[in-house]
Amino acid sequence: MEKILVIGCAGQIGSELTLELRKIYGDSNVVATDIKPADKEITEGGPFEILDVLDTHRLFGTVSRNKITQIYHLAAILSGNAEKKPIASWHINMESLLNVMELSRELNLSKVFWPSSIAVFGPTTPRENTPQFTVMEPNTVYGISKLAGERWLEYYFHRYGIDGRSIRYPGLISHKTEAGGGTTDYAVEIFYDAIREKKYECFLSEDTYLPMQFMDDAIKATINLMEAPADKIQVRSSYNVAGISFSPKEMAEEIKKQIPDFNISYNPDFRQAIADSWPKSIDDTVAQQEWGLTNSFDLKKMVEVMLREVGKKFS
Numbered sequence: 001m002e003k004i005l006v007i008g009c010a011g012q013i014g015s016e017l018t019l020e021l022r023k024i025y026g027d028s029n030v031v032a033t034d035i036k037p038a039d040k041e042i043t044e045g046g047p048f049e050i051l052d053v054l055d056t057h058r059l060f061g062t063v064s065r066n067k068i069t070q071i072y073h074l075a076a077i078l079s080g081n082a083e084k085k086p087i088a089s090w091h092i093n094m095e096s097l098l099n100v101m102e103l104s105r106e107l108n109l110s111k112v113f114w115p116s117s118i119a120v121f122g123p124t125t126p127r128e129n130t131p132q133f134t135v136m137e138p139n140t141v142y143g144i145s146k147l148a149g150e151r152w153l154e155y156y157f158h159r160y161g162i163d164g165r166s167i168r169y170p171g172l173i174s175h176k177t178e179a180g181g182g183t184t185d186y187a188v189e190i191f192y193d194a195i196r197e198k199k200y201e202c203f204l205s206e207d208t209y210l211p212m213q214f215m216d217d218a219i220k221a222t223i224n225l226m227e228a229p230a231d232k233i234q235v236r237s238s239y240n241v242a243g244i245s246f247s248p249k250e251m252a253e254e255i256k257k258q259i260p261d262f263n264i265s266y267n268p269d270f271r272q273a274i275a276d277s278w279p280k281s282i283d284d285t286v287a288q289q290e291w292g293l294t295n296s297f298d299l300k301k302m303v304e305v306m307l308r309e310v311g312k313k314f315s
């Protein structure tokens with residue numbers, strides 16, 4: 001019987017992944033934690049604790065007391081916010097991972113999931129159809145922490161046999177919880193402003209192509225990866241996952257098909273330089289071949305669902 005700990009359950013991914021894990025493993029077998037309160041659906045639907053992942057002592061206590069066998073560690077400071085506080089963000093992103101890996105080693109946990117990001121790539125990486133294995137010289141504190149994290153994951157696997165698994169998520173698009181301070185956040189914010197005000201000022205330029213993925217596909221990929229037999233997982237750093245690539249202009253055109261008087265304007269800020277250092281599109285054939293990654297949402301389908309679901313929040 002697996003008992004799962006989710007760290008960062010109140011965030012964009014955690015608020016959906018926790019509920020999905022509870023459907024699979026049973027409500028009482030998924031302990032949700034965050035440094036801040038979470039939605040009622042999570043706090044009342046199963047065990048929930050306020051937990052700072054940097055508090056090693058409490059983390060250890062929570063894992064031992066609940067007889068945890070697997071950890072999904074989602075707490076991090078994302079790219080945009082990390083540039084505002086580089087050293088503090090490095091500390092949170094790295095110390096938290098090392099706490100989780102050390103604990104997994106000491107308590108002999110069966111599996112750990114820790115997300116990486118397309119931010120591991122940098123300006124010297126080929127930007128079109130970026131391969132699984134390529135030049136990686138990130139120039140953001142977030143990207144540097146994700147690349148270091150990938151190296152630690154692989155190190156713990158080879159040195160201690162810890163079965164850590166990871167995806168380099170592209171920008172994730174979802175309607176349940178707003179995005180958490182990243183460079184791809186425009187692709188979530190745009191729906192709220194389109195519905196409320198019929199206009200949006202984008203912090204990236206109109207032709208900035210980035211890889212993105214709808215949350216349902218990201219959750220499905222995460223669970224598929226975690227449930228795959230260990231011998232299928234050849235990449236012990238993190239897997240490329242492509243999703244779909246589009247620009248703010250293309251997304252706005254798709255929104256206009258449903259809200260004809262929607263207007264987008266562009267006022268790029270510091271996040272433009274981050275986006276310009278990231279891939280425009282990703283090659284994820286290794287993940288497809290090794291554990292059967294699939295993607296089912298294209299831009300049209302994603303925009304339809306986002307407008308419908310975000311619309312319900314304001315009706």
Ligand code: NAD
Nearest residue numbers: 008010011012013035052053075076115117169171172180
């Ligand atoms: P988020 O910011 O929405 O959520 C992170 C959660 O972690 C928040 O609820 C926050 O309260 C919690 N947290 C922060 N510090 C904590 C601490 N010290 N102790 C416990 N909890 C703490 O982020 P997200 O978008 O859900 O991302 C989750 C993970 O996925 C991160 O590692 C992120 O880098 C990665 N990722 C996300 C995306 C994306 O587009 N959302 C893309 C690539 C990678």
Ligand code: AKB
Nearest residue numbers: 078079117182183184
């Ligand atoms: C961000 O923009 O920081 C995240 C990511 C792609 O890692 N969404």
